Amino acid sequence: MAYYNSGNSLQKNSPIVFNLIIINVLVFLIQKLFDGPHEVVSNKLAIHHYSSQFFEPYQVVTNMFAHANIGHIAFNMFALYTFGVWLERVWGPKRFLIFYLICGVVAGLTQMLFLKDTVGFDPEAGQNVLYIGSALGASGAIMGLFGAFGYLFPNTELQLLFIPVPIKAKYMVAIMAAIDLFGGFGGSGDGIAHYAHLGGLVMGFILVIIWNKTNKKTFY
Numbered sequence: 001m002a003y004y005n006s007g008n009s010l011q012k013n014s015p016i017v018f019n020l021i022i023i024n025v026l027v028f029l030i031q032k033l034f035d036g037p038h039e040v041v042s043n044k045l046a047i048h049h050y051s052s053q054f055f056e057p058y059q060v061v062t063n064m065f066a067h068a069n070i071g072h073i074a075f076n077m078f079a080l081y082t083f084g085v086w087l088e089r090v091w092g093p094k095r096f097l098i099f100y101l102i103c104g105v106v107a108g109l110t111q112m113l114f115l116k117d118t119v120g121f122d123p124e125a126g127q128n129v130l131y132i133g134s135a136l137g138a139s140g141a142i143m144g145l146f147g148a149f150g151y152l153f154p155n156t157e158l159q160l161l162f163i164p165v166p167i168k169a170k171y172m173v174a175i176m177a178a179i180d181l182f183g184g185f186g187g188s189g190d191g192i193a194h195y196a197h198l199g200g201l202v203m204g205f206i207l208v209i210i211w212n213k214t215n216k217k218t219f220y
Contacts, residue, residue: 016093017084027065046134047108049115064104066136076138083145103200107140110199140196144204151208
């Protein structure tokens with residue numbers, strides 16, 4: 001296990017988590033400064049369906065570093081800190097970064113398959129307009145971390161604001177997976193990238209199971 005004892009700061013103990021948070025915040029600030037009314041920067045960074053005129057290959061990476069609003073990035077960075085610190089200490093910085101990026105890319109590609117650009121009537125504009133199907137956010141990669149945390153620390157109790165009692169990590173993962181399954185395939189239309197969550201979660205499980213075959217680790 002790779003634990004770091006040279007100080008207590010996040011930067012020293014979990015450098016990848018620290019730098020990922022910094023990068024996400026900087027990208028968010030760039031979005032807010034240069035987006036404009038048409039969200040130019042966000043649309044460049046978000047992922048689109050591969051058949052869309054707005055799709056660019058680099059978006060499979062950039063989409064996981066961009067966010068829609070302050071609540072979106074705040075929740076994702078809190079989750080990255082909560083689960084990422086533990087996993088980076090278990091795996092070390094290099095393996096943790098590889099895990100995070102793989103889960104994020106797979107999450108984006110999964111969501112991409114369900115995106116589409118549509119034309120609809122805008123009553124304010126009084127004409128048909130193009131609605132661009134896109135997705136952005138770190139939540140797919142973070143769901144991969146969540147899945148790995150639930151696998152390695154299954155009996156650790158987690159407390160969420162909207163649930164009044166602590167729940168073991170293994171049950172919380174199952175609850176979140178069920179929510180995304182229902183939200184995605186149930187066609188909830190809530191604006192949440194449920195397929196990205198599921199793609200990241202499944203990829204996270206696959207990686208941690210493969211890695212654990214040669215180095216079996218399960219904690220409380």
